Amino acid sequence: MIPLMKNAFLNERQTKKELAEFICQADRLSMSRQCARFEEKFAAFQGAKQAILFNSGGSANLAMLQTLKNLGRLKTGDRVGFSSLTWATNVMPIIQLGLVPVAVDCEPVTLNVMSYNLQQRLDQTSIRAMFITNALGFAGDLDVIRQLCKERNIILIEDNCEALGTELPAGKTGSFGIMASFSFFVAHHMSTIEGGMVCTDDESLAEMLKIVRANGWDRNLDEAGQRKWRTMGNVNSEFDAKYAFYDLGYNLRPTEITGFLGCNQLQYLPDNIAVRESNYISLESVAKENTDLLEIDRTHIKRLSNFAFPVLCKSAEIRKRYRRRFSEAQVEIRPMIAGNIQAQPFYRKYVSEFHDLPGTEKIHNCGFYFGNYPELTRADINTLCSCLAMPNEAGEKIESEYVPAKYGQFDPDAAAAEAALHVEQNVLRSGEKRPGRVNRKKKEILSQ
Numbered sequence: 001m002i003p004l005m006k007n008a009f010l011n012e013r014q015t016k017k018e019l020a021e022f023i024c025q026a027d028r029l030s031m032s033r034q035c036a037r038f039e040e041k042f043a044a045f046q047g048a049k050q051a052i053l054f055n056s057g058g059s060a061n062l063a064m065l066q067t068l069k070n071l072g073r074l075k076t077g078d079r080v081g082f083s084s085l086t087w088a089t090n091v092m093p094i095i096q097l098g099l100v101p102v103a104v105d106c107e108p109v110t111l112n113v114m115s116y117n118l119q120q121r122l123d124q125t126s127i128r129a130m131f132i133t134n135a136l137g138f139a140g141d142l143d144v145i146r147q148l149c150k151e152r153n154i155i156l157i158e159d160n161c162e163a164l165g166t167e168l169p170a171g172k173t174g175s176f177g178i179m180a181s182f183s184f185f186v187a188h189h190m191s192t193i194e195g196g197m198v199c200t201d202d203e204s205l206a207e208m209l210k211i212v213r214a215n216g217w218d219r220n221l222d223e224a225g226q227r228k229w230r231t232m233g234n235v236n237s238e239f240d241a242k243y244a245f246y247d248l249g250y251n252l253r254p255t256e257i258t259g260f261l262g263c264n265q266l267q268y269l270p271d272n273i274a275v276r277e278s279n280y281i282s283l284e285s286v287a288k289e290n291t292d293l294l295e296i297d298r299t300h301i302k303r304l305s306n307f308a309f310p311v312l313c314k315s316a317e318i319r320k321r322y323r324r325r326f327s328e329a330q331v332e333i334r335p336m337i338a339g340n341i342q343a344q345p346f347y348r349k350y351v352s353e354f355h356d357l358p359g360t361e362k363i364h365n366c367g368f369y370f371g372n373y374p375e376l377t378r379a380d381i382n383t384l385c386s387c388l389a390m391p392n393e394a395g396e397k398i399e400s401e402y403v404p405a406k407y408g409q410f411d412p413d414a415a416a417a418e419a420a421l422h423v424e425q426n427v428l429r430s431g432e433k434r435p436g437r438v439n440r441k442k443k444e445i446l447s448q
């Protein structure tokens with residue numbers, strides 16, 4: 001079985017050990033110093049002035065829109081464009097906050113909204129903001145989209161939950177809009193179990209994001225920020241300030257576990273991105289020779305931090321065959337995110353405005369994806385390559401000679417052997433089974 005992902009963490013065993021030690025000696029586990037440290041380090045990684053940590057990527061999306069509403073930059077009834085190939089909790093807050101979602105089509109071969117898709121929607125209708133998703137680690141021509149939004153006075157925000165580390169020649173994804181969200185849920189580029197972030201260069205947005213994150217109060221602002229809000233709110237004593245609530249907020253706070261894991265996992269992120277890219281290039285070299293499949297165009301992308309490998313078939317009929325092929329090879333596959341979001345039950349329940357989305361329909365009907373992560377072994381990659389290859393006339397399997405990349409600490413074969421050893425030790429500890437089978441598995445992996 002090749003699952004969507006194998007581990008919760010990069011360098012899993014060591015991370016779990018360090019996490020256990022951290023929990024045992026920590027004097028406080030609610031949001032505090034570790035979270036602040038992670039925010040600082042992540043802002044530096046992303047090249048943003050501010051990073052605000054949340055308990056999930058979905059929370060980060062909700063907080064960005066609530067922030068724009070609290071600051072009056074968006075008003076109830078404003079129309080918000082969004083990528084029609086996205087995740088449910090990208091669109092749900094648009095509806096929840098009384099804004100009107102306007103689906104913008106995606107280009108099948110880039111899986112994303114391109115500037116011409118946005119231009120086409122703008123020719124038909126107006127929008128006040130564009131909430132663009134960088135899907136599966138890919139992105140559209142974000143520099144042109146940013147320019148288009150600037151010319152039309154449209155607020156651009158990014159959902160970068162699936163594209164941490166991807167770069168266009170004009171910059172990293174997640175740095176084109178006035179804010180961008182990130183997710184650290186398991187199976188993303190780095191995991192804090194649950195977790196999310198918003199990056200921004202705008203101090204007033206950062207301040208409001210902190211208010212929105214924690215009950216609408218000012219406790220996480222610096223002194224000058226607190227003074228400002230207390231003066232505006234006529235809050236005159238430290239006693240009253242403890243429970244003064246300045247604007248609409250939630251409790252979307254992370255914990256110190258999130259912060260600790262974030263700092264810990266960030267050290268492995270560059271290696272992880274490099275291995276994902278290298279895996280992608282190997283798999284792509286087989287997929288592009290297969291005339292059943294449409295080739296994904298990444299020529300405008302400088303660094304591909306691939307989230308998962310997309311398989312886009314030429315027709316729905318062909319997809320049926322490939323779904324069967326991957327399932328028979330025991331490869332876990334998924335639909336292309338939420339597919340055409342307009343077809344989702346929640347969307348049909350709450351939204352009355354629908355748009356033609358031929359590109360997203362194509363992706364919805366003809367696509368699926370499988371996982372790409374550093375723990376894929378040579379045997380895994382060979383299996384994936386044989387699933388992606390054009391079936392030959394004799395119907396035999398095609399073996400690839402791919403050797404997985406070894407960057408820094410990531411040697412996928414050694415990681416698999418270590419994982420097997422870990423299982424063996426757990427089995428021994430629990431006393432449930434003899435370790436013979438696990439040992440054999442470990443030897444098999446090591447001898448590959």
Ligand SMILES: Cc1ncc(COP(=O)(O)O)c(C=O)c1O
Pocket residue numbers: 056057058059061086087089090133159161162183184185195196
């Ligand atoms: C594009 C996109 N946005 C938002 C989210 C939500 O992130 P989380 O699961 O951390 O809430 C996801 C989750 O995978 C996602 O893929």
